[in-house]
Amino acid sequence: MKTAIYPGTFDPITYGHLDLVHRGLRIFEEIIIAVAASPKKQPLFSLKERLELIRESVRDDRNVRVEAFNGLLVDYAKSRGGVAIIRGLRAVSDFEYELQMALMNRRLDMTVETVFMMPSEEYSFLTSTIVKEAASFGGSVKGLVPEGVEEALREKFRMVKNLAE
Numbered sequence: 583m584k585t586a587i588y589p590g591t592f593d594p595i596t597y598g599h600l601d602l603v604h605r606g607l608r609i610f611e612e613i614i615i616a617v618a619a620s621p622k623k624q625p626l627f628s629l630k631e632r633l634e635l636i637r638e639s640v641r642d643d644r645n646v647r648v649e650a651f652n653g654l655l656v657d658y659a660k661s662r663g664g665v666a667i668i669r670g671l672r673a674v675s676d677f678e679y680e681l682q683m684a685l686m687n688r689r690l691d692m693t694v695e696t697v698f699m700m701p702s703e704e705y706s707f708l709t710s711t712i713v714k715e716a717a718s719f720g721g722s723v724k725g726l727v728p729e730g731v732e733e734a735l736r737e738k739f740r741m742v743k744n745l746a747e
């Protein structure tokens with residue numbers, strides 16, 4: 583079974599991420615969405631919330647697993663029998679950082695390949711950050727994130743607003 587690891591913070595998961603998962607399933611037999619706590623990024627959603635939102639979003643997808651990970655990504659990938667790390671490339675601006683990360687991961691472990699995939703054009707501008715920005719001001723993110731995520735964003739920003747008042 584060829585397993586690929588799709589790592590990220592997923593704060594929150596978007597249709598761009600899901601598009602990559604579905605593309606990845608055409609190449610790999612199993613995909614593990616590996617969710618990093620990423621405390622330095624001060625995520626809006628807790629790790630537990632992110633895992634729940636992702637699990638709900640992929641509940642109909644066979645051969646997709648969702649797990650939290652910590653430590654080095656390559657160590658985690660090996661522990662799960664992963665042969666590849668999937669990363670999305672949306673625009674040229676993603677490239678430099680992704681190249682650094684891929685080469686560092688290769689240096690750490692030569693046996694795990696990084697595979698870059700491009701999301702569908704309609705999601706090429708989409709980032710979790712831009713989704714949060716729009717939602718925080720009450721903008722609609724319909725069609726950009728699954729319905730459960732839309733609702734969770736509404737709820738989260740309602741709570742933030744109430745706390746601020």
Ligand code: COA
Binds near residue numbers: 656710
């Ligand atoms: N604050 C909050 N969110 C931010 C941000 C910031 N300063 N900068 C970027 N983001 C958001 C963006 O919206 C973007 O969203 P997207 O998921 O829609 O693309 C996302 O975070 C991109 O961040 P990026 O750092 O590219 O990737 P990631 O957070 O999804 O994943 C890991 C990075 C987890 C894969 C990587 O840090 C990792 O492997 N960590 C484990 C340790 C390790 O092995 N490191 C590699 C060896 S050096």
